[in-house]
Amino acid sequence: MDDDNRIRVRLESEMQPVRYEDRMDLNSEIDVGVDTHMKGLGVAGLVAIAVGVLCVLIGSVLFTLGYPQDWYASIASDRWGASRALIERVVLFLGGGIVLLFFGTSAFFYGRTVLGSGHLDQFTTKEVEVEA
Numbered sequence: 379m380d381d382d383n384r385i386r387v388r389l390e391s392e393m394q395p396v397r398y399e400d401r402m403d404l405n406s407e408i409d410v411g412v413d414t415h416m417k418g419l420g421v422a423g424l425v426a427i428a429v430g431v432l433c434v435l436i437g438s439v440l441f442t443l444g445y446p447q448d449w450y451a452s453i454a455s456d457r458w459g460a461s462r463a464l465i466e467r468v469v470l471f472l473g474g475g476i477v478l479l480f481f482g483t484s485a486f487f488y489g490r491t492v493l494g495s496g497h498l499d500q501f502t503t504k505e506v507e508v509e510a
Contacts, residue, residue: 410496420489423482430478437471440464 444464451461 410494413493413495415491415493417489417491419485420487423484423486423489426478426482426485428482430475430482433471433475433478435475437468437475440471441468444468 444461448457448461448464451457455461
């Protein structure tokens with residue numbers, strides 16, 4: 379076997395462990411401000427989510443109103459054309475709504491910018507008491 383393809387690992391001893399006497403608790407307060415900015419893509423994502431929810435709702439209502447009478451019409455039936463049209467509308471609304479929900483969610487998170495800023499006040503140290 380060729381030794382050039384092997385991974386070489388070098389083991390080193392651990393650093394000195396921290397003694398319990400050296401542990402401290404830093405008491406401090408951090409003021410953090412978070413600000414959100416929406417770009418045009420984020421707003422378009424929100425609109426797409428709203429339209430997607432509306433499409434899924436319409437498709438669900440159409441399915442509920444037409445099932446099972448118009449859903450299982452046979453070819454010999456005179457209601458076959460209306461049945462096919464109902465199925466096509468339900469599939470169109472539900473499929474389009476799901477696609478809009480996926481697009482809207484990704485566009486919303488891609489078009490949103492979250493900015494954070496913080497300020498660290500003066501901190502004090504407090505020794506942690508360890509029970510023996």
